[in-house]
Amino acid sequence: MAIDTVVVDYGGVLTNPLVETFVAFAELAQLSTDELAGALVAATQRYGQTPMAALETGRISERQLTERILAELPEGAGRVLEEGHSFGELWFRGRRPNTPFVEYLHTLRSRGLRLALLTNNVREWEPLWRAQLPVDELFDVVVDSHKEGVRKPDPGIYHVLFDRLGVGPERCVFVDDTEENCTAAEELGMRAVRFADTRRAIAELTDVLGPRGAGSTAAASVAGADHALVGAGSPGTSTHGGPR
Structure with missing residues (x-):
């Protein structure tokens, strides 16, 4: 499928x-x-x-x-x-939106793909992160851990996502910067793209989605320089945390 x-x-x-x-x-x-x-x-x-x-x-x-x-x-x-x-x-x-990738998602939506946001996030911070992104304009479904009482990589939150979307995991590709979250998605039957920088993510999504996943080379080049991971370890792990 x-x-x-x-x-x-x-x-x-x-x-x-x-x-x-x-x-x-x-x-x-x-x-x-x-x-x-x-x-x-x-x-x-x-x-x-x-x-x-x-x-x-x-x-x-x-x-x-x-x-x-x-x-x-x-x-x-x-x-x-x-x-x-x-x-x-x-x-x-210290948080900035990844504008080139957001623009790329707009392109995917214009090509008829459905978009969903699956986030581990915080009740008190919802006005802050929503102010940075066109959430309601971009996403068909938003699943937020603080509202569900469960967070990635627990399978429960992925099942909430599938129920809200009304589709099975085999019709979804999941993009996340944390390995354990990608692994959990794959174990449930989703395709997963481990995000390292925008350019590589767009390239991998193009492989998965075919022509509908092709993005702007110029946007990806800018993002690749600006959004590359810094250092060997990211605090997007279980100890340091932060909405993801």
């Missing part, structure tokens, strides 16, 4: 890489990246679940996330987060 539905992740696909947002957040919070990463690891060990996983499934609030992180930092560190600046406000100062 031909693939006619393109499902995309949010953070690290429709935005700049998560590692850039993580580094910018640490600087704005007046923390080193090691201090921030260490606090997240310590909070994970204390509660048995990453703070972002709890936040993205609605089990804790943004304020509780902040409290868990502050509790694991040296005394006085992260004071910016206690002085009227929310975690989300600082996080989104």
